[in-house]
Amino acid sequence: xxxxxxxxxxxxxxxxxxxxxxxxxxxxxxxxxWMNREALKLTFQKSEAVYWSRSRKKLWHKGEESGHIxxxxxxxLDCDSDVILLQIxxxxxxxxxxxxxxCFYKELANGxxxxxxxxxxxxEEIYRKPENES
Amino acid sequence: xxxxxxxxxxxxxxxxxxxxxxxxxxxxxxxxxWMNREALKLTFQKSEAVYWSRSRKKLWHKGEESGHIxxxxxxxLDCDSDVILLQIxxxxxxxxxxxxxxCFYKELANGxxxxxxxxxxxxEEIYRKPENES
Numbered sequence: 001x002x003x004x005x006x007x008x009x010x011x012x013x014x015x016x017x018x019x020x021x022x023x024x025x026x027x028x029x030x031x032x033x034w035m036n037r038e039a040l041k042l043t044f045q046k047s048e049a050v051y052w053s054r055s056r057k058k059l060w061h062k063g064e065e066s067g068h069i070x071x072x073x074x075x076x077l078d079c080d081s082d083v084i085l086l087q088i089x090x091x092x093x094x095x096x097x098x099x100x101x102x103c104f105y106k107e108l109a110n111g112x113x114x115x116x117x118x119x120x121x122x123x124e125e126i127y128r129k130p131e132n133e134s
Numbered sequence: 135x136x137x138x139x140x141x142x143x144x145x146x147x148x149x150x151x152x153x154x155x156x157x158x159x160x161x162x163x164x165x166x167x168w169m170n171r172e173a174l175k176l177t178f179q180k181s182e183a184v185y186w187s188r189s190r191k192k193l194w195h196k197g198e199e200s201g202h203i204x205x206x207x208x209x210x211l212d213c214d215s216d217v218i219l220l221q222i223x224x225x226x227x228x229x230x231x232x233x234x235x236x237c238f239y240k241e242l243a244n245g246x247x248x249x250x251x252x253x254x255x256x257x258e259e260i261y262r263k264p265e266n267e268s
Binding site: 002004005018020022026027028029031032044059074075076077078079080081085096097098100103104105106107108111112113116125 | 136138139142152154156160161162163164166178208209210211212213214215217219229231232234237238239240241242245246247250
């Protein structure tokens with residue numbers, strides 16, 4: 001199959017594109033990470049989210065250590081072609097490296113960020129080594 | 135009120151943070167744009183989305199020309215504090231400058247990006263001048 005679709009993405013100067021993972025059922029936004037060309041291609045081929053870890057400078061098959069694989073149901077691109085939106089099924093129900101369902105657990109209330117969501121699993125029990133990537 | 139909450143945001147080297155606007159009712163992800171410190175502060179104060187236009191290099195009160203104001207119901211921050219998630223009420227039901235509900239109207243199907251969503255209103259009827267920002 002042609003890779004022409006990859007050329008339509010408006011890659012940043014660093015060769016990356018921002019990717020949002022949204023729960024395909026609940027609609028909750030779970031996390032945001034980055035993909036390079038290879039990561040997006042693999043995401044499409046595997047139907048599992050593969051990101052580019054900017055801190056580790058390597059491909060990051062989400063869930064490779066935690067088991068919290070993201071099954072990809074749909075891949076969308078925005079009007080400027082510089083943001084990817086994945087509809088996913090989150091294995092284990094935990095997307096965040098803190099052990100929460102979503103990375104967006106801090107809410108602004110009266111001018112203070114308040115942690116609103118519970119930790120579902122202790123990160124030390126989730127990872128053999130930290131998976132905090134972005 | 136103290137601005138300490140603004141200091142908790144992990145601003146990029148350019149002084150920006152990525153912001154996702156999600157429909158507070160339907161859960162649909164509508165658009166992604168950028169905010170600087172002033173934009174985020176104004177968003178909080180007005181309870182209306184204010185972004186930073188990277189192309190025009192100025193504050194962009196979303197809907198200032200189109201009338202498609204985004205009423206902000208909730209502001210969240212992710213674990214790395216470098217992405218904002220807004221729950222919004224989209225005035226006019228159109229977030230995208232193309233006249234569609236959402237900017238994420240292109241879906242990958244069999245290795246081709248397919249435009250899935252209808253244009254609800256001709257952009258020429260929406261804007262006095264183009265509002266294509268990112």
